[in-house]
Amino acid sequence: KAGVTQTPRYLIKTRGQQVTLSCSPISGHRSVSWYQQTPGQGLQFLFEYFSETQRNKGNFPGRFSGRQFSNSRSEMNVSTLELGDSALYLCASSLGHVSGGAYNEQFFGPGTRLTVL
Amino acid sequence: AQTVTQSQPEMSVQEAETVTLSCTYDTSESDYYLFWYKQPPSRQMILVIRQEAYKQQNATENRFSVNFQKAAKSFSLKISDSQLGDAAMYFCAYRRYNDMRFGAGTRLTVKP
Numbered sequence: 174k175a176g177v178t179q180t181p182r183y184l185i186k187t188r189g190q191q192v193t194l195s196c197s198p199i200s201g202h203r204s205v206s207w208y209q210q211t212p213g214q215g216l217q218f219l220f221e222y223f224s225e226t227q228r229n230k231g232n233f234p235g236r237f238s239g240r241q242f243s244n245s246r247s248e249m250n251v252s253t254l255e256l257g258d259s260a261l262y263l264c265a266s267s268l269g270h271v272s273g274g275a276y277n278e279q280f281f282g283p284g285t286r287l288t289v290l
Numbered sequence: 291a292q293t294v295t296q297s298q299p300e301m302s303v304q305e306a307e308t309v310t311l312s313c314t315y316d317t318s319e320s321d322y323y324l325f326w327y328k329q330p331p332s333r334q335m336i337l338v339i340r341q342e343a344y345k346q347q348n349a350t351e352n353r354f355s356v357n358f359q360k361a362a363k364s365f366s367l368k369i370s371d372s373q374l375g376d377a378a379m380y381f382c383a384y385r386r387y388n389d390m391r392f393g394a395g396t397r398l399t400v401k402p
Contacts, residue, residue, distance in 0.1 A: 206390070216381060216392035229389065263335065279390070281335040
């Protein structure tokens with residue numbers, strides 16, 4: 174079974190531009206979560222999508238948005254890029270069914286490294 | 291808010307020796323999951339081991355084991371017989387339903 178894929182793997186943008194990152198989950202997984210990883214802030218949760226609906230959201234400004242398609246693929250968009258948005262953006266997929274504390278293991282993609290100049 | 295703290299930014303261990311990575315967390319909940327993830331240099335993050343809070347027995351996966359102290363909110367990872375391939379960033383994580391939080395990570399160096 175293919176793993177989580179993210180495209181592109183590397184991206185260079187300039188301040189003020191916008192960017193769209195893509196994540197394809199493992200087949201059968203309906204949940205996709207996005208994380209921002211920086212040396213200073215570590216791993217921070219951005220948002221999670223399940224069945225095309227945003228189920229949970231981290232503490233990031235509205236410039237960060239996402240969506241999920243019917244095939245569970247997800248995109249993340251960052252508008253009006255700032256230098257501080259330079260980071261490794263990770264997505265993780267899981268089956269997504271959560272009830273009574275039940276757990277679904279998250280599988281991570283390789284990440285998209287975004288550099289903002 | 292739930293927070294996860296890894297107090298050791300860097301650790302090193304001699305090959306074949308044992309090392310313990312520390313993690314503490316803060317929560318008022320009783321049912322949750324704890325994880326250790328490994329992120330090798332320029333490679334994908336993978337799950338090393340997980341612990342269900344309702345289980346008193348410490349989880350074990352081959353050379354990896356945890357010491358889960360629920361009352362103390364402590365969750366340390368012990369790596370036995372360390373190998374060169376264990377060199378990586380290790381992240382402790384807490385999850386309850388849709389809320390997942392990571393610690394800042396511990397960079398483990400393995401010396402030959």
